[in-house]
Amino acid sequence: MPILLLLLSLLATPLAAEYRVLPLAQGLHHPWGLVELPSGELLVSERRGRLLRLSVNGNPTTITGLPTLTNAGQGGLLDLALHPNFANNRWLYFSYSQPGKGGSGTAVARAQLHGSTLRNVEVIFVQHPKTSGSAHFGSRLVFDNQGYLFITTGERYHSRDMAQRLDNHLGKILRLHDDGTVPADNPFIHTPNAKPEIWSYGHRNIQGAAIHPHSGVLWTHEHGPRGGDEVNLIKAGANYGWPLVTHGREYSGGVISQNTHLDGMEDPLWVWVPSIAPSGMLFYRGQHFPQWQNSLFVGALAGRKLVRLTLDGPKIIGEQALLEELDVRIRTLVQAKDGGIYLLTDETNGQLLKLLPAIDE
Incomplete structure (x- = not known):
């Protein structure tokens, strides 16, 4: 339409x-994603894989140059973010579900926006491993006040235990430089077998993220299962508990965990039961x-x-x-x-x- x-x-x-x-x-x-350009125009991503530029008068133009993506279930073209210096360098960042061996996974690319075309497309992050299924890609993109890029992921629903392991990107928050390289002060950069991009772990499916205007600290929220949606204040290297700690239950009503708190894991700032998604x-x-x-x-x-x-x-x-x-x-x-x-x-x-x-x- x-x-x-x-x-x-x-x-x-x-x-x-x-x-x-x-x-x-x-x-x-x-x-799914929305950014306002310096001109006052808006960019809107549609999950099915279309990127639109809306003029200040509301006239739409389709942007070309996107990479191949998987449009299924919760996957597709997802979030958008502008480089803090976009007015000069034209870098647009976008997340999407990338197909590959084993299924699909969250990926992040950047490209320079010129009119209705993306040029110089660079994939700067690829989630490992890719898995089957079409749920829980997470996928918010946020730059902090120092210019670091935070990427949120989901645990891909059927792989919830991976959120507690550091050898993968599922159920994590990642922190990168704007070109996709890993900052030297990331918390697990010297941990054997850990993915160096990881900033925090033990997450379920994060679809909200923002930098606090005064502290400069990242806050997020994530979907619980049947109840147990959370707002969290994110700390470097912290474990947020999923699936060992939760206020939610299985969609069938069964118990996921008896624990709503465990020592060594961060408690949420706010919880919704029942879920608001x-x-x-x-x-x-x-x-x-x-x-x-x-x-x-x-x-x-x-x-x-x-x-x-x-x-x-x-x-x-x-x-x-x-x-x-x-x-x-x-x-x-x-x-x-x-x-x-x-x-x-x-x-x-x-x-x-x-x-x-x-x-x-």
Whole structure:
């Protein structure tokens, strides 16, 4: 279905006293990643393997030059990130499910964006091993304030025990230089048989990641199974427990582990039981919503809402549900340069929405 651009002034929908929602586009097929270019244009990835450039007027152009990927289940073209110096070097980073021996796995590439074409494509990370199945690719990309690139992965669902081992990339957070080389101070770089890219381990399926605006530390959230979604503050070399520690159960209702805490493993900052299926993560720092400054926003797929978490330093002290009126699966959150919040909805007829302050009467 072609993208249908909507008349913003006519279709702005006031849903609460604090905000209104502008529909920018629909007809997006399971959109996943979103970045705003210096020009104000937007790039949107569709999981099926299409990368779109939306002009400031909303006109779409398909970007060519993507590598071969596997479009199946939760896999496909996934997250997007701009190099911190994108305005000068044009490097766009993207994650995707890469086919190969043994099945598929999360990979990350970078390419220089020129108009509607990707040039000088370089694959800078390949998950080992590749496995069968089409679930739990993780796949958020985040640059920190020092220019390091963090990559989140999943444990590929049927390989959960691999999350506790350091000889693979499944169920991990990786930390790289912008060219894909490994930083010399990564925590396991001198550990025999460990993958040197690993920053933390014991994760299930991370689809939300953001840098805290004051501490500069990476925060993430990950999907639990039947319950047990988590928000975590990430520490170098730390073990986050999966599957030895969990607040969730098997989808059948069976027990995964009796442990919700084990010594030597990090406890989550926040847990959802039942699961909301979190995806997308944003520390709000804009001017449109001063009352939301430094709140942590999380999209919910199964929960079909936007969650605002209030913070007290490194602690989460409260939760507010927003946008339940829309009844949509929220995949991705990005703060707009003007202080609004962009949202992507995960549907075959997915939407690009923008959250703005309510219009004064």
